[in-house]
Amino acid sequence: MSVATDWPDRLYTMLKRAGVRQVGYVPDAGHARLIERCRADDDIHDVALTTEEEGVALAAGAWLGGGRAALLMQSSGLGNCVNMLSLARSCRFPLLMLITMRGEWEEFNPWQVPMGSIVDPVLKLCEAEVHRASAPEEVEGAAARAVQHAFGDERIAAVLLSQQLIGRKVWSK
Amino acid sequence: MLERRAAMAALVADRGDLLIVPGLGSTTWDLAAAGDDPRNFYLWGAMGGAAMIGLGLALAQPQRRVAVITGDGEMLMGLGSLATIGIKRPGNLAVIVFDNGVYGETGMQPSHTRSGVDLVAVAAACGFPQCCDVRDEAGLGALATRIRTFDETLFARVLIASDEPPRVLPLRDGIELKNRFRAALGLKA
Numbered sequence: 001m002s003v004a005t006d007w008p009d010r011l012y013t014m015l016k017r018a019g020v021r022q023v024g025y026v027p028d029a030g031h032a033r034l035i036e037r038c039r040a041d042d043d044i045h046d047v048a049l050t051t052e053e054e055g056v057a058l059a060a061g062a063w064l065g066g067g068r069a070a071l072l073m074q075s076s077g078l079g080n081c082v083n084m085l086s087l088a089r090s091c092r093f094p095l096l097m098l099i100t101m102r103g104e105w106e107e108f109n110p111w112q113v114p115m116g117s118i119v120d121p122v123l124k125l126c127e128a129e130v131h132r133a134s135a136p137e138e139v140e141g142a143a144a145r146a147v148q149h150a151f152g153d154e155r156i157a158a159v160l161l162s163q164q165l166i167g168r169k170v171w172s173k
Numbered sequence: 174m175l176e177r178r179a180a181m182a183a184l185v186a187d188r189g190d191l192l193i194v195p196g197l198g199s200t201t202w203d204l205a206a207a208g209d210d211p212r213n214f215y216l217w218g219a220m221g222g223a224a225m226i227g228l229g230l231a232l233a234q235p236q237r238r239v240a241v242i243t244g245d246g247e248m249l250m251g252l253g254s255l256a257t258i259g260i261k262r263p264g265n266l267a268v269i270v271f272d273n274g275v276y277g278e279t280g281m282q283p284s285h286t287r288s289g290v291d292l293v294a295v296a297a298a299c300g301f302p303q304c305c306d307v308r309d310e311a312g313l314g315a316l317a318t319r320i321r322t323f324d325e326t327l328f329a330r331v332l333i334a335s336d337e338p339p340r341v342l343p344l345r346d347g348i349e350l351k352n353r354f355r356a357a358l359g360l361k362a
Contacts, residue, residue, distance in 0.1 A: 022232055045232045047261060050253030057222030057254075061194070061229025064214060064351065066360045069229060087219040087226075091347030 007139040007165070008033035011098065014140065015044075015070055018147045020096070022047060022062045022069035024055030030100030030166040031072045052077035053084040060093040068151060070096045075103065075116045075160075078123065085126045088156050096150040097128075097158040098143070105163040119160065128156035134164055174334040175313060177271055182207045184242065184269070184317050191320060192230060192358075196223040196243025198278040200271055204242065205343035211357040215343045215350060221250030224268050228258050231266035234358070238265050240320050245272040245286045252295065258326065259299030267320050267327040268296070273335040281335065296328035303327040 003010075011034050015023065023038040024047040025031060039046045049055050055071035062069040073081075078099060088095040102109075103116025123130050129149040131142035142159045149157035181203035185193065194214050195204040201215045214230075216223060227241035248255075248270045258266065274287035286292060297304045302325040307316050316329050344350055352362035 022229060045261070047228070047232075047257065050256050053222070054225045054251070054254050054257055057219060057225035057251075058229040060219075060222075061226035061231075062233045063229075064226070064354050065192075065230040065233025066355065066358060067229070067233030084219055084222055087222060087347075090218060091351045093351065 004136045007133075007136045009037065010140050011143055012037040014143045014147065016041075018068065018096075018151060020068045020070045021045060022058060022067055023072065024049050024058045024069060025072035026050075026052055026074070026077055028072065028074045028100055030074065030161060031098070034072060034098070052080045056081050056084040056087060056095060059095050060087050060091065063093050068094070070098060072098050073100075075099055075101045075119045076112065078119050079115045082122065082126065085128075085156065089127055092154045094150040094154050095128075095156040096146055097156070098161065099158055100161045100166055101163045103163070107163065123156075123158050126156060128158050130158050130160060132160040132162060134162040136165060139165070174332060175307070175309070176336065177203050177273070177333045178206055178338050180271065180313055180331055180333055181242070183313050184240075184320060186317070187321070189321050190237055192234065192237055192239045194223050194227045194230065194239070194241045194243075196220075196241070196247035198244055198247060199337075200242050200244050200247070201343065202338075202340045203271070206338070206341035209343060211353040213343070214354050215345070217345050217347070220247055221254075223247055224251055224254040224258060227266055227268065228254070228261065228263065231263040232261075235263070235265060238267070238320065238323065240267045240269060242269045242271065244277070245270055245274065245292065246276045246284045248292060249285055249290070255296055255299040255301070255328075259296070259301055262300065262302065262326045264324045264326060267323060267329065268301075269316070269320070269329045269331060271333050272330050273333045275335045277335065277337050281337070293328065293330045301326050301328040305329045307331040
């Protein structure tokens with residue numbers, strides 16, 4: 001498999017190498033492959049969430065117990081997390097977020113644009129380290145830096161996986 | 174009807190190695206009033222997040238029992254987390270809700286439970302294998318025993334009086350709360 005298509009597998013390998021044992025997610029097409037890998041792994045607790053903010057609290061609890069978690073979401077989900085990010089900021093909990101972007105490139109659905117367009121500034125206002133990957137070969141490096149920021153520095157770190165990387169959503173079935 | 178401070182004291186009097194996450198507001202003051210302990214992770218914010226912090230902790234520490242003890246308003250804000258926990262069902266997690274039907278911290282405005290929302294029924298419908306409704310001293314005594322011995326995901330609603338005892342404020346530095354909790358588990362702070 002080429003680097004152009006196997007970046008979700010590379011992210012999975014990165015999470016394993018980082019010792020992540022809990023992965024919270026709201027189902028997302030861009031993360032489908034990574035979610036599938038995590039669900040198939042008996043050493044990872046895959047935690048399907050009803051809303052992304054649950055994952056912020058999950059990650060805090062994991063760290064309290066000596067574990068490491070990651071949170072997978074789409075850009076719209078960041079908006080659901082904002083107050084709960086205070087938990088990570090007030091206590092300096094590590095929080096690794098892998099965010100697939102919508103509303104920024106060949107977006108068919110204009111309702112994705114309002115949140116997608118403010119992901120970067122919202123994250124920065126929340127004192128998160130932001131690493132963007134726009135091409136497949138950038139994913140691994142961005143994720144490695146985010147892992148270091150999250151678990152090494154005990155901070156919020158986000159990897160933004162651009163819509164260009166994921167490809168446009170197909171609307172005809 | 175049960176008095177909240179006495180109810181919390183009864184639950185934690187013989188806690189053993191129980192890890193406790195109280196919710197924002199009154200249950201944090203109740204737990205502080207029952208006696209400080211580094212294995213209490215007090216919440217001064219994160220409303221709606223107590224049960225999910227409990228889930229992450231329970232999954233990371235499968236050999237220890239974890240009790241989330243929160244209020245009805247805090248639980249209502251994170252109602253979806255009951256569904257999330259209900260499909261994961263760690264056997265070492267208990268979610269206990271002190272239900273007085275009001276938001277005590279903001280001036281006693283009625284919560285949804287006052288108008289009939291039944292949290293025990295919600296938890297049961299979400300798949301919690303053990304659910305109980307505690308309304309008197311006998312039920313409280315049984316729950317105090319149960320949180321030291323349960324081995325299936327437990328939900329309990331404790332009906333308490335809507336009085337507002339004086340606040341007892343614990344440590345509020347989040348980093349220190351985190352570090353001392355981890356140190357109590359033998360983890361690097």
